[in-house]
Amino acid sequence: MRIDDLNRQNRDFAWEDAEPARPLPARPFPFIWGLVREKFAGRMTLLLLAVVIGQGIEAFEPYALKAVVDALTGETGGGDTQIHGLGVFGWFVLLLAIWLGSMGMYRVHQIIDVYTSPSIRALAQKRMFSWLLGHSPRYFQDNFAGKLGQKIKQGANAVLGVIEILTWDVVRVLVLLAVALVLLWTASPLFSAVLAVWMVVYVAMSAWLARHCFTLSEKMSDAVSSSSGRIIDAITNADLIRGFARTAFERRFLGHYLNDERFHSRRLRWFLVAVRVFQMLSIIALLGVLVWVAIARTLAGGMSVGEFTLVFTLAFQISNTVWHLSDRLLSFFEELGTLSEALDLVSAPHEITDTTGAPALRVQAGGIELREVHFSFADGTRVFNGLNLTIRPGEKVGLVGRSGAGKSTLVKLLRRQYDPQYGRVLIDGQDIAHVTLESLNQAIAEVPQQPGVFHRTVGENIAYGRPDAGLEEVRAAARQAHADEFIMKRPTGYDTVVGEQGVKLSGGERQRVAIARALLKDSRILILDEATSALDSESEHLIQEALWNLMEGRTVLAIAHRLSTITGMDRILYLEGGKVVEEGSHSELLAMGGRYAQLWHRQSGGFLAAAE
Known part of the structure; x- marks a missing residue:
């Protein structure tokens, strides 16, 4: 794709990504509810209506069968052939209408879903990705890049899985049970009472089991993420593994994580076996009681064959629907655990944020100033203890010193990848802690x-x-x-x-x-962080002029280990222990005969000659 075509496409779809990143709920259901309520309330309402109407129609199938059986019994046994004003064929036509109506509503549900589920998944990914990009460098240092990307994809797919089970399987069961209570009441209030008691016991036990199942699912998801991260890390460093002949070690190393994943998977699956045993026994108990009572009452003459058909068919319809839901239980808790683990990882609060109402940074000259900057890493390692530094607009400054002296940390403070514990970093007199990060990075x-x-x-x-x-x-x-x-x-x-x-x-x-x-x-400010380290001699010659053109008219901060690359800088700062111990031009520092001069005499080569 050509650049102009890409820019045109970006403009066409810019409206989708105009909204800023927003904090993510740390738990699955608030996250899902937020997506649905904000963007998809109308379509989700139509989806639910399609399921409710479709299942509501289908739930009357046993009643139509009852009427057909009673009509047939009357036709063959001399009874009333016009049950509620309809004959055998009238009730049969109604039964066909029930089948057609329920299936039609389910197809309507699928059509609406075509325009709903892909959009929900895309929005979930955008929300998680937008928030992820706002984390500090420390966050990305602590997490595998592959694992983060995988969690966004898995979390978005899990959103759809949870929504589908809740809005399809669960709703169908609830509608069926509600209609069944009414229809069974027409046969005998006893049947409704049995179903109502069973529902209360079943739901209470299922809720208690679900809490434990969710905990096990989270642990399994975490184990899967850990093993996936190790696999991605090994693949990324495949050349390193091969070069050090460590293939067997990496297999054993990964084996520990895969064994942990297997252990947690087995625990979850064994628990789900126990859950399904409970559900199976519960369903058999319901079927047994309803059908036994129906047989007894029919034999005693208290129910017609049609009413027996109603009870029998409803009981099996309930058992099949509830059993299907129990089969979906493993998927539900796996999806819920996956989404929960993804949100735990991605939704962590941002370490570095814009202050409320922060203005954009306005850079005209490009002057930089650090005032009494104190900074230590999270592990307590101190880097700066009251650093003061002024870089004039348009000045080209080189930073040198041993590893750990604070060169890269100083640049990260200027980029606000870290915030100092005390002190201020200013650009053109503006405290970068009080301007937007976007405008700072743009400058x-x-x-x-x-x-x-x-x-x-x-x-x-x-x-x-x-x-x-x-x-x-x-x-x-x-x-x-x-x-x-x-x-x-x-x-x-x-x-x-x-x-x-x-x-x-x-x-x-x-x-x-x-x-x-x-x-x-x-941009007015330029940072060169060992920008010539990857260049061979021919490339050095080719881009020497390019680098000086790039630096022309800009404030430049250049980190260098090869001192010859910065000999043409206006000023060179030698850092040691987080302090500027020497500063001056290349010639001035050599004349001092100090640390810089000692380092210079141990080196040779380079490509940035001193500007004359």
């Missing part, structure tokens, strides 16, 4: 050490910096980044799909795509 372009690349076309990946850009603008940015040449060598050019994580591109090509994307975004 900053970044070329990371390992650039993110989508499994999409190379053109789409570049245009991600500015979605409204046309193909010619994308190509212009690619030419500046010296990416256009290798892209056009591909048979499909900018429509070349780059593969998962850009596997079809070399490291240098991915880096140039990232630079083109940053050029197209055209």
Whole structure:
């Protein structure tokens, strides 16, 4: 798909995704109810009406059979042949109408469902996905990416499973039991009393069993998620496993999680066997009592053969419908457990949020200031203890120092991927904690050490910096980044799909795509996080000018381990223990003969020559 076509499609369907992310209920039923009430109340009402009417009509089938039998008995035995004004064939026609009416309403239900269930599933996925993207980097570090994606898909499918069982199987049973109480009363109040007592006992026991079943289902779902996450992790690192000859170890390692999944699955299934035994005995008891009493009363002359047919047919209709519901019980609690586990994972409160009524960040000059910033990680590791730093608009600043000195953490604080425990981070005098995250991210372009690349076309990946850009603008940015040449060598050019994580591109090509994307975004503040680490000598030469073009007129913060890549910066900061221990230009720091000079003398090479 070409870039212009993609942009046109995005505009056509933009209305679907205009609403902001909203907090998700942590429990299944509030989540489902929220979706239905907000968007699908009308269609769900029609679905329920179709089921109620269809089952209500079908429930009168035993009564029509009773009338047919009584009419036949009268016809053959000399009784009244016009039962309630209808003859045998009249009641038979009514029986046909009942069959046709009930089946017709069920087809109406299916037609309405065509325009309901897919939309509910899509909305459930959008809601979970939107909330998921708002989590902090710490959240994604703590969870498998594959597991998160799987939970969104499974959770949305589980929503449909739960709705279907509740609005189809459960409603059919309730309607049938309600009609059966009335019809059995016409034969004898005793039959209605037996059914009513059975219903109370059955529902109470089923509710008690359901609570325990739900707990077991959640545990099984969690075990399935854990094993799935381990499988995805192993597949992602298949080359690493092969390279270290650890295939047998990974099989054993996964085996522990699969055994745990098997254990919890067995516990749930054994419990459901016990549940079904209870249901089977309950249904047999109901059938036995109703049919036994009906036989006794018919033999005693207290009931007609037609009334016996009514009781007998209703009893079996109830047993079949309730038994079908019991068969669906395993699916119901599996779906409920899956949705519950997905919501537990996805619906966690966001760690970093916009303040109420936060305005958009307005960046004109691009000045950056950190005032008395204190920051420690969740495990208590302290990084900054009162850091003060000012970066002038348009200044190019390099950050160097040993691993753990705080370079990447400083960048993450600027991007508000972390919030400091104390202190302020300002851009053009505006506290970034009090502006919208969307506007903050829009104001900053970044070329990371390992650039993110989508499994999409190379053109789409570049245009991600500015979605409204046309193909010619994308190509212009690619030419500046010296990416256009290798892209056009591909048979499909900018429509070349780059593969998962850009596997079809070399490291240098991915880096140039990232630079083109940053050029197209055209933000006032630029972050370079070891942006040249993946480049070979030829690629270094190709994009040297591109990087300087990218930095021109922007405030730049560059992290570097190879010092030669930042020798042309206006100022270089040497961090150690979360403090700036040395600062100055490259030549000034060398003249000091301190830590930077010592590090410089141990290194050589690089591609960013000092700007003259």
